[in-house]
Every structure is written in structure tokens, then in C-alpha cells.
Amino acid sequence: GESVGLHLPTLSVQEGDNSIINCAYSNSASDYFIWYKQESGKGPQFIIDIRSNMDKRQGQRVTVLLNKTVKHLSLQIAATQPGDSAVYFCADTPTGTASKLTFGTGTRLQVTL
Amino acid sequence: SAVISQKPSRDICQRGTSLTIQCQVDSQVTMMFWYRQQPGQSLTLIATANQGSEATYESGFVIDKFPISRPNLTFSTLTVSNMSPEDSSIYLCSVRLVYETQYFGPGTRLLVL
Numbered sequence: 190g191e192s193v194g195l196h197l198p199t200l201s202v203q204e205g206d207n208s209i210i211n212c213a214y215s216n217s218a219s220d221y222f223i224w225y226k227q228e229s230g231k232g233p234q235f236i237i238d239i240r241s242n243m244d245k246r247q248g249q250r251v252t253v254l255l256n257k258t259v260k261h262l263s264l265q266i267a268a269t270q271p272g273d274s275a276v277y278f279c280a281d282t283p284t285g286t287a288s289k290l291t292f293g294t295g296t297r298l299q300v301t302l
Numbered sequence: 303s304a305v306i307s308q309k310p311s312r313d314i315c316q317r318g319t320s321l322t323i324q325c326q327v328d329s330q331v332t333m334m335f336w337y338r339q340q341p342g343q344s345l346t347l348i349a350t351a352n353q354g355s356e357a358t359y360e361s362g363f364v365i366d367k368f369p370i371s372r373p374n375l376t377f378s379t380l381t382v383s384n385m386s387p388e389d390s391s392i393y394l395c396s397v398r399l400v401y402e403t404q405y406f407g408p409g410t411r412l413l414v415l
Contacts, residue, residue, distance in 0.1 A: 223403065232394050232406035233345070235303065278344060288333060288398050289360075292344045 201299045208266040210296045212279035215260060219281040223290070224253060224264045228275045236264070236277075266298075274300045304329050304397055306407035314413045315385055322381045323410045325395035330375035333398040336368070339409070340391045351378040351395075385414045 202208045214222070220241040225233035239246045239253045239262075246253050252265040262279055276297050280290040305328040315321050325334065334351040349357040349370055357370035372378040382389050390413050396404040 225406075230411075232306075232409045235403060235405055238403055280345075288335075288404065289347055289350070290345075290404060292346075294344050 198294070199297045199299065201301060202269050203301050204269060204271060206269055208264075208269045208273065208298060210264040210266075210277050210279075210298065212262040212264075212293050213260060214262060214279075214281050214293075216281065216283050216291070217260070218283040219260075221282045222253070222255060222262050223280045223282075224251075224262075225278045225280065226273075226275045227278065227295075233278060269298075269300050271300050271302070274298055303405050304331065304399060306395065306397060306405060308393075308395060308407040308410050310410060311408065312411035312413075314415060317386050317414055319385055320381055320383045321385065321412060322379050323393050323395075325378045325380070325407055327376045327397050331397040331399060332375070334372060334378045335396045335398075335404065336370060336378070336380045337394045337396060337406075338391045339394060345394065348380070348393075351380075382412065385412075387414045390414045 223238045224236040226236050227233045237248045237251050237253050239255050244255050250267045254263045266273055276295045278295050279293045282288055282290055307326045309324045313321055336348040337345045338348055339345045347360050348363045348368055349359040351357050351370050351372040353372045353375055367383050369381045392409045392411050394406050394409045396406045398404050
């Protein structure tokens with residue numbers, strides 16, 4: 190079946206730099222996208238979401254960009270901190286699937302000092 | 303968001319036995335879900351827990367193996383039956399509050415010997 194995938198399994202960035210985590214989705218019917226952060230030993234934590242009628246949404250230190258033309262989603266983290274070290278998942282819900290989320294494989298973000 | 307708790311947080315079980323995992327939410331929610339996260343992998347939806355009726359299972363998951371109850375709008379249980387080492391995973395419940403946003407509990411870490 191169709192799934193949401195990620196380009197890089199591990200991303201290493203230096204503290205203070207900006208991080209960009211990418212995600213490709215294949216289902217053209219997807220209209221809602223979420224980014225989650227999962228720290229070791231914890232459940233996924235909601236970070237930010239975006240609907241398909243938008244191409245950019247900003248939160249606190251995070252920005253999600255959506256390019257529907259190429260079915261690409263990205264999460265930008267500004268001024269990355271050690272506490273940002275975690276696995277990041279993108280997920281999508283296609284229209285009419287009653288909120289069933291399809292998760293990507295995950296990207297591990299390692300912040301170096 | 304919502305405060306979601308799960309019991310137990312972790313357990314070690316013998317093969318052939320069953321374990322019931324509880325999920326409690328601090329507010330009434332329309333939709334609750336159960337996910338499995340195998341070691342080092344992404345999340346896979348097991349089923350949607352429906353209040354007052356049978357759960358809706360995803361492909362590859364069956365009621366005999368993963369019976370689910372949802373007696374009210376704040377509580378659900380997932381039972382992992384006749385366990386084998388392949389069932390060693392993190393089991394997560396999630397709830398949908400507004401739109402399609404889902405929030406996750408802390409997870410139950412299960413090891414089957």
C-alpha cells in the first residue's frame with residue numbers, strides 16, 4: 190500500500206544550527222499532515238500540523254513546509270538544541286479515512302555540541 | 303491536548319500468556335486508536351476502538367489476537383493474547399481531539415520471553 194517515507198534515517202547537526210527533516214508521501218489524496226517527536230522511552234509528541242490548503246505553517250522554533258506538487262513535506266527546526274535530539278515521524282491522513290494515520294519510517298536527529 | 307495514561311508502563315511476560323493494557327484519558331474523546339511500534343520501527347495502526355461496538359481492525363490484525371474494549375469515552379483496553387516473542391513491542395493508544403490531530407499516550411513496553 191501507499192506509505193509516507195523519509196529521505197534520511199539519521200541527521201546529525203551541531204547545536205545552534207538549523208535542522209531540516211524531509212518526508213515524501215505518495216498518496217495524492219492526503220490532505221492533513223502531522224509531525225511527531227519521539228524521545229527515547231516516550232510516546233510520540235505532537236509538534237505541528239498542516240492541511241493541504243496551506244504550504245507553510247510556523248510554530249515555536251519549528252516550521253512545516255508542504256509542497257503538494259512533488260508530494261514533499263519538511264520540518265525545519267531553528268537553532269537546534271540538545272533537547273531536540275529524538276526520532277521525528279511524519280504522518281498523513283488521506284481524506285475519508287476517519288483519521289487513520291500512516292506513519293513514515295522516522296528520522297533520528299542527533300544534536301552535537 | 304489531553305492527558306493520556308497507560309498501564310502497565312512495561313511488562314515482561316511468558317509466551318502463551320495474555321496481557322491487558324489500559325488507556326485512560328482525562329476528557330471524553332470521540333476516537334481512540336491502538337498502535338504497535340516494533341523495536342526500532344515506525345508505528346502501525348492495530349485498530350480503532352469504538353465506544354459501544356466492536357473495534358475496527360486493520361489488515362493483519364484480528365480480534366482473537368488483539369481483543370479491544372471501549373466501555374466509555376475515556377477508557378479503552380487492548381489485550382495481547384497468546385503471546386509470542388514476536389509480540390515484543392511498544393503498544394500505544396492515541397486519541398483524536400479536533401480535526402485529525404492525534405495525541406499519544408506514553409506507551410506500554412512489552413517483552414515476551
